Amino acid sequence: MPEIRNYTLNFGPQHPAAHGVLRMVLELDGETVQRADPHVGLLHRATEKLAESKPYNQSIGYMDRLDYVSMMCNEHGYVMAIEKLLGVEVPERAQYIRVMFDEITRILNHLLWLGAHGLDVGAMTAFLYTFREREDLMDAYEAVSGARLHATYYRPGGVYRDLPDRMPQYQPSRWHSQGDVDRLNRNRQGSLLDFLDDFVARFPACVDEYETLLTDNRIWKQRTVDIGIVTPERARQLGFTGPMLRGSGIAWDLRKKQPYEVYDRMDFDIPVGTNGDSYDRYLVRIEEMRQANRIIKQCIDWLRVNPGPVMVGDHKVAPPPREEMKQDMEALIHHFKLFTEGYCVPEGEVYAALEHPKGEFGVYLISDGANKPYRVKIRAPGFAHLSAMDEMARGHMLADVVAIIGTMDIVFGEIDR
Amino acid sequence: MQAQALLEQLQARFGDTLQDAVVAQGEVTIEVAPADLLATCMALRDEKDFHFEQLIDVCGVDYLAWGETEWATEETTGTGFSRGVDARTAGRLPGLEEELSTETPQQDRRFAAVYHLLSIKNNQRLRIRVFAVDDQLPVIPSVLDIWSSANWFEREAFDLFGILFEGHPDLRRLLTDYGFIGHPFRKDFPLSGNVEVRYDPEQQRVIYQPVSIEPRVLVPRVIRPHVGEEETADEPAAEEVAADEDKSE
Numbered sequence: 001m002p003e004i005r006n007y008t009l010n011f012g013p014q015h016p017a018a019h020g021v022l023r024m025v026l027e028l029d030g031e032t033v034q035r036a037d038p039h040v041g042l043l044h045r046a047t048e049k050l051a052e053s054k055p056y057n058q059s060i061g062y063m064d065r066l067d068y069v070s071m072m073c074n075e076h077g078y079v080m081a082i083e084k085l086l087g088v089e090v091p092e093r094a095q096y097i098r099v100m101f102d103e104i105t106r107i108l109n110h111l112l113w114l115g116a117h118g119l120d121v122g123a124m125t126a127f128l129y130t131f132r133e134r135e136d137l138m139d140a141y142e143a144v145s146g147a148r149l150h151a152t153y154y155r156p157g158g159v160y161r162d163l164p165d166r167m168p169q170y171q172p173s174r175w176h177s178q179g180d181v182d183r184l185n186r187n188r189q190g191s192l193l194d195f196l197d198d199f200v201a202r203f204p205a206c207v208d209e210y211e212t213l214l215t216d217n218r219i220w221k222q223r224t225v226d227i228g229i230v231t232p233e234r235a236r237q238l239g240f241t242g243p244m245l246r247g248s249g250i251a252w253d254l255r256k257k258q259p260y261e262v263y264d265r266m267d268f269d270i271p272v273g274t275n276g277d278s279y280d281r282y283l284v285r286i287e288e289m290r291q292a293n294r295i296i297k298q299c300i301d302w303l304r305v306n307p308g309p310v311m312v313g314d315h316k317v318a319p320p321p322r323e324e325m326k327q328d329m330e331a332l333i334h335h336f337k338l339f340t341e342g343y344c345v346p347e348g349e350v351y352a353a354l355e356h357p358k359g360e361f362g363v364y365l366i367s368d369g370a371n372k373p374y375r376v377k378i379r380a381p382g383f384a385h386l387s388a389m390d391e392m393a394r395g396h397m398l399a400d401v402v403a404i405i406g407t408m409d410i411v412f413g414e415i416d417r
Numbered sequence: 418m419q420a421q422a423l424l425e426q427l428q429a430r431f432g433d434t435l436q437d438a439v440v441a442q443g444e445v446t447i448e449v450a451p452a453d454l455l456a457t458c459m460a461l462r463d464e465k466d467f468h469f470e471q472l473i474d475v476c477g478v479d480y481l482a483w484g485e486t487e488w489a490t491e492e493t494t495g496t497g498f499s500r501g502v503d504a505r506t507a508g509r510l511p512g513l514e515e516e517l518s519t520e521t522p523q524q525d526r527r528f529a530a531v532y533h534l535l536s537i538k539n540n541q542r543l544r545i546r547v548f549a550v551d552d553q554l555p556v557i558p559s560v561l562d563i564w565s566s567a568n569w570f571e572r573e574a575f576d577l578f579g580i581l582f583e584g585h586p587d588l589r590r591l592l593t594d595y596g597f598i599g600h601p602f603r604k605d606f607p608l609s610g611n612v613e614v615r616y617d618p619e620q621q622r623v624i625y626q627p628v629s630i631e632p633r634v635l636v637p638r639v640i641r642p643h644v645g646e647e648e649t650a651d652e653p654a655a656e657e658v659a660a661d662e663d664k665s666e
Binding site for chain 2: 040041044046048049050053054055058084085234236237238239241250252257258340341342344348349350351353360362364366368369370371372374375377379383384386387388391416417
């Protein structure tokens with residue numbers, strides 16, 4: 001009688017379906033997962049420790065690199081914590097801009113998630129479609145901040161600069177004829193808001209396109225329905241937030257329940273799942289994209305008719321305008337002090353949380369009154385989700401592990417920090 | 418005010434168990450002793466006034482370098498920038514760790530774990546701070562049996578700060594390298610680390626060696642008293658600087 005033993009399989013860290021650098025030690029009985037032990041930290045950069053050694057403003061760029069598919073939402077959590085401790089009130093226009101870019105970021109994140117999740121379980125086409133729309137939104141990022149990914153656009157006290165009146169244009173080159181360029185520039189003739197207005201009008205039809213590819217697709221349903229079921233009780237116990245919690249049927253969204261910026265003036269709905277499986281979480285995220293689109297439209301309409309400042313006038317926190325510095329000694333001193341020493345944040349501690357595309361993103365900030373934070377703790381939603389991997393994967397087949405990683409929407413930048 | 422109401426409820430329920438209870442920036446913070454932590458957390462989760470069914474975060478904190486400033490001079494002339502930077506502050510230069518770690522500002526108040534709780538039912542948040550009683554061997558009971566999400570959060574705090582969570586069944590390192598030595602987020606751990614990794618062509622394998630980076634300060638830590646506060650804290654430092662200058666002249 002041969003001895004039957006469990007089989008231990010090493011999954012990752014260099015595996016295309018591991019979404020980055022996840023190493024997972026899987027104990028298999030045949031093809032059934034008995035135990036999953038994720039080893040994380042291969043992308044650990046000690047962001048929190050680095051932030052302790054720098055003035056507050058110099059760490060905003062690190063926040064982009066946490067969850068590198070929802071950059072501005074990470075920045076938002078960090079600057080919100082600083083503002084709360086400083087007691088700074090952000091101008092209304094900046095709040096609308098932030099809400100608009102948070103929702104653009106939500107669509108960006110969900111598009112990447114949808115493409116990658118589809119690819120993991122064998123749906124190639126969705127990936128190509130979602131990246132087409134991501135391109136437009138990254139152009140919007142580029143127009144306001146100059147960078148397509150790591151924007152560093154949010155600053156304590158507002159946003160770096162107002163929305164541009166003109167979109168960057170394509171130029172004819174060896175690869176693009178004049179005809180191509182005219183076609184590419186067709187929706188770029190006006191301001192950024194015109195460009196986004198055009199996008200918002202097009203986008204619901206794009207979501208319909210993704211849905212025709214997946215929602216009723218037999219293979220997609222076989223791979224996601226009843227995979228990784230989480231009951232509402234367990235979802236709460238495991239610290240789930242965001243779509244992972246809503247997929248299990250709990251209507252909890254910080255944008256509604258603890259509104260920040262101007263979310264209380266926005267009209268949108270919260271989608272909720274019923275079964276708590278991967279398919280429900282897919283439906284929740286698809287609907288979130290449609291709702292995000294509605295919010296962007298409301299922001300565009302408001303921003304068109306309400307000009308105003310986008311940064312606080314307090315030059316202890318925000319730099320003075322460049323023209324002023326040429327004339328005014330005081331402005332020059334403010335600028336110098338701000339960029340060499342930074343500003344001192346009063347002693348105390350705050351926790352600022354917001355509804356990140358992946359869940360609750362929180363920044364816990366402790367200050368001892370210095371120009372550098374004493375401790376920054378980043379509460380990443382993906383960290384809590386991945387820690388439930390063992391529980392979710394147990395009893396499933398090996399191939400379902402990939403589907404579960406996909407449905408968690410994990411990105412290692414934020415988990416490893 | 419919701420936060421104030423929660424604070425009063427907490428004070429009525431727990432009384433002397435709370436070592437500290439404050440509301441700041443609209444957030445409620447309570448402090449309990451490690452011995453009382455489990456009973457308090459159990460009550461906070463199950464009693465209907467509180468109903469904190471989610472543990473959102475566990476954060477380790479090292480209070481070793483609290484309030485330490487690196488720039489305490491009033492005079493910026495003389496030998497300039499480098500004079501104001503105090504290289505002896507924690508984590509700045511290797512080799513000073515033993516010397517520094519005994520000078521905790523307050524004995525046995527060095528390591529703390531901070532728990533963030535969320536009640537979905539009552540829509541409120543609470544922060545609990547627990548100081549470990551022994552600086553040399555910080556031990557705090559594990560809340561894993563109360564909230565399952567504590568699992569990785571506690572492993573992380575153990576890894577980065579060396580806080581031992583008593584009762585955690587699987588307290589392994591989480592974020593640092595396999596075989597890592599030390600707890601990197603402690604204030605006396607240098608920012609550039611102790612070892613670096615490279616491929617050695619002679620031995621034909623990856624080796625660890627002491628870091629070659631020289632630690633340096635680009636922007637010193639400055640603590641300025643805020644408007645309205647008296648500047649008494651800065652005065653002795655200014656006098657010392659003046660005395661030093663007299664000697665050099």
